[in-house]
Amino acid sequence: MTSKGALRLGVAGLGTVGAGVATLLRANADLIAARAGRPIEIVAVAARSRGRDRGVDLSGVRWVDDARALAADPDVDVVVELIGAAEGVARDLVKAALEAGKPVVTANKALVAVHGADLARLSERAGVPLMFEAAVAGGIPVIKAVREGLAGDRLDWIGGILNGTCNYIMTTMRESGRDFADVLSEAQALGYAEADPSTDVDGIDAAHKLAILAALAFGRPVDFGSVVVEGIRGIGALDLQFAARLGYRLKLLGVARRHADGIETRVSPCLVPEGSQLASVEGVFNAVLVEGAFVGRLMLEGRGAGAGPTASAVVADLVDVARGTAVPVWGASDTALSASRSLPRESFVGAYYLRLLVRDQPGVIAEIAAILRDEVVSVRSLLQHGRAAGTGQEAAVPLVIVTHETREAAILAARTRISALDVVLEEPTMLRIEAG
Numbered sequence: 008m009t010s011k012g013a014l015r016l017g018v019a020g021l022g023t024v025g026a027g028v029a030t031l032l033r034a035n036a037d038l039i040a041a042r043a044g045r046p047i048e049i050v051a052v053a054a055r056s057r058g059r060d061r062g063v064d065l066s067g068v069r070w071v072d073d074a075r076a077l078a079a080d081p082d083v084d085v086v087v088e089l090i091g092a093a094e095g096v097a098r099d100l101v102k103a104a105l106e107a108g109k110p111v112v113t114a115n116k117a118l119v120a121v122h123g124a125d126l127a128r129l130s131e132r133a134g135v136p137l138m139f140e141a142a143v144a145g146g147i148p149v150i151k152a153v154r155e156g157l158a159g160d161r162l163d164w165i166g167g168i169l170n171g172t173c174n175y176i177m178t179t180m181r182e183s184g185r186d187f188a189d190v191l192s193e194a195q196a197l198g199y200a201e202a203d204p205s206t207d208v209d210g211i212d213a214a215h216k217l218a219i220l221a222a223l224a225f226g227r228p229v230d231f232g233s234v235v236v237e238g239i240r241g242i243g244a245l246d247l248q249f250a251a252r253l254g255y256r257l258k259l260l261g262v263a264r265r266h267a268d269g270i271e272t273r274v275s276p277c278l279v280p281e282g283s284q285l286a287s288v289e290g291v292f293n294a295v296l297v298e299g300a301f302v303g304r305l306m307l308e309g310r311g312a313g314a315g316p317t318a319s320a321v322v323a324d325l326v327d328v329a330r331g332t333a334v335p336v337w338g339a340s341d342t343a344l345s346a347s348r349s350l351p352r353e354s355f356v357g358a359y360y361l362r363l364l365v366r367d368q369p370g371v372i373a374e375i376a377a378i379l380r381d382e383v384v385s386v387r388s389l390l391q392h393g394r395a396a397g398t399g400q401e402a403a404v405p406l407v408i409v410t411h412e413t414r415e416a417a418i419l420a421a422r423t424r425i426s427a428l429d430v431v432l433e434e435p436t437m438l439r440i441e442a443g
């Protein structure tokens with residue numbers, strides 16, 4: 008079962024990613040052994056159901072009932088955690104493995120975003136690596152690129168399209184006119200979505216990944232709790248149409264930006280100009296854009312979800328473990344991380360798109376304009392679609408306001424007041440405009 012000198016894995020979780028890792032390790036066994044300097048083999052697995060056919064041969068692999076037991080298993084050199092969730096078995100297992108001096112490779116962004124600071128300390132104390140390339144943008148080697156490839160530069164901006172499910176949903180809705188629920192089911196069937204897809208569509212998954220990127224890029228402890236998060240549930244076919252009319256694409260973006268007094272971290276649906284780098288990233292593809300003082304601007308694009316790409320990232324980490332590569336979890340040791348704080352939403356500055364559904368009657372635009380004037384929001388353009396389907400007795404028309412650069416505090420205050428007007432018939436949709 009185990010050849011001499013092999014790196015022996017205990018794998019917890021055999022779902023999309025776990026089965027993908029098992030498949031890849033078999034398919035590429037020879038080239039992996041050559042690169043790693045020794046074979047990498049699964050010796051033990053823990054998963055919920057033993058009987059299920061996962062399309063991969065697991066004969067000769069030992070089944071363990073409680074995943075946590077892998078941490079103390081003398082035949083396991085490395086624990087590979089592919090269960091998921093920030094709490095519960097995954098966290099217990101990773102903690103126990105690091106405490107037992109075993110390297111850990113995980114795809115679990117929720118765990119790393121929420122408990123990454125503590126886990127990094129454990130990893131540092133034990134002198135064993137904690138690796139999570141698969142956790143951010145799946146198959147794109149972005150952790151390695153930022154932590155190692157850009158280790159010489161000061162980064163000022165990092166972010167991009169970090170959730171394949173949302174990008175797939177918005178791309179497919181725009182191209183096919185199909186509705187949200189229908190396209191979401193397809194993303195789930197393709198293995199892109201999280202166990203609870205609200206994690207994807209409410210922006211939480213992208214926020215986990217953004218928090219991890221911001222920690223690496225700005226050399227500070229991971230701070231998931233401060234990410235401002237908005238998802239894509241409020242986006243309708245109307246917004247996709249308006250975006251196209253205005254010359255934009257709609258994307259769920261994660262953005263982390265350095266300001267003089269701290270770091271802006273935000274996940275929200277955004278408009279990016281047609282023809283920009285991020286606008287061209289479609290379907291399940293992810294992209295991470297970075298701007299550094301010396302390196303300038305660069306973008307990495309690839310598949311951020313699915314069995315194959317995610318397995319590729321997990322196995323790349325395993326090859327690093329086998330080689331004995333030692334890099335601090337967050338790029339610098341715990342005591343060398345900076346204390347730069349996360350900024351509150353009110354201090355952000357940008358241009359915005361506000362889409363309203365209003366009663367089709369005289370004076371509506373004047374009322375809205377007065378609020379924008381009071382809140383010092385300068386309007387760049389105003390767009391009114393033809394009369395839309397009536398809601399009840401009265402005809403309703405969609406109205407889009409695009410602002411010049413404004414403080415987010417001002418647009419938020421204006422939105423609250425506009426939303427309270429009798430003539431405004433539903434919650435306004437607010438989108439940030441980014442350069443892309």
Ligand SMILES: NC(=O)c1ccc[n+]([C@@H]2O[C@H](COP(=O)([O-])OP(=O)(O)OC[C@H]3O[C@@H](n4cnc5c(N)ncnc54)[C@H](O)[C@@H]3O)[C@@H](O)[C@H]2O)c1
Pocket residue numbers: 019020021022023024025053054055056074089090091092096114115116117141142145198199200201202311312313314317
């Ligand atoms: N699917 C993707 O494209 C993708 C991409 C990047 C990262 N990830 C991350 O990878 C991890 C796994 O995701 P997935 O898509 O493979 O999920 P999944 O739901 O397909 O698989 C999870 C597996 O864990 C098993 N499991 C649950 N509780 C367990 C327990 N107590 N003990 C042992 N096994 C248990 C389940 O039976 C299942 O086989 C998650 O952290 C996810 O966020 C997934």
Ligand SMILES: N[C@@H](CCO)C(=O)O
Pocket residue numbers: 142144145169170171172173199200201207212311312313
């Ligand atoms: N659910 C995630 C998987 C990759 O992390 C996505 O859709 O991007």
Ligand code: NA
Pocket residue numbers: 140141142143144145146147148149150320
């Ligand atoms: Na990655």
